[in-house]
Amino acid sequence: MQKTTNKEAWNPRGFLADTTALIIFFTVTGALNERYITGMSWEDVGQARLLGAALMVPVARPYGMWRDLLMHRATGARWSRVLWDSTALVTFQVPIYAAVIAFSGASGRDLVFGILGATVIMLLSGRPYGAFLNWVRARFGLPPGGTKPMSLQE
Template sequence: MTLPSQPPPRRHAFVADTTALLLFFTTTGVVNERFIAGMSWEQVGQARLLGAALMIPIGRPYGLWRDWLMRRARPGRLSRLLWDSLALVSFQVPIYAAIIAVSGASGRGLLLGILGATAMMLALGRPYGAFLNWVRARFGLPPGGMRPMSLNG
């Protein structure tokens, strides 16, 4: 006789979503900051430490936001790409805009920073969504948007 499987504890969802965000955006952040923006390794290290501190409290809320939006996606690749990109842009760009504004960006620099972040998030939406689903699977969780996930799940 097999026992019904219990859902993973809710901390699994927090750890999975936070781990995915930290791994994916630390890697892409290093590439962008060092090789695109030309920052020194010391500056990259400082930026990534600040980024990690900010990613910990937003990993799970972003996962919940993405799941909610992805339930609107159709099974096709284009629909999933569009909804994943919309989820990332709508959640992360306002946070990024606030970070660079508080850090001193204004006027044209602020606008260009927001436009650049928007382009990057549009391009990374689906790759990140697929990575998030892969990490969730490692924690025994279902992929996002397939069935409702709650704050308890």
């Protein structure tokens, strides 16, 4: 297995692709969770989504790299890709999401249900998000993650 150099990992197209995918996908799913599962007001949802978007910019590429690392463990079987995509999403994003909604006003029962809701959403959306991320990466002329290093030369 070939290693990705820092220059390849932090290329501008990789950063833009991963950031675009994360902001689009999780602005929608986060808002739905916050409003209809957590029970936050639309004002709190707006605040959470703005904060969430600001936090997505610095974490999108590290998450993409984390996912790529875990996806190297996936086999060609569908269940394996689902398992590793979901594991990557839950382990990286749920702690960040918990901090976002806590800072945005969720507490007690609302915070617990928000975290549980996010965990369920991330378990269910792990593979759809992984496929969406690969699709966005392709639009930026990049290979899918987890199969080979991200590089502008490939």
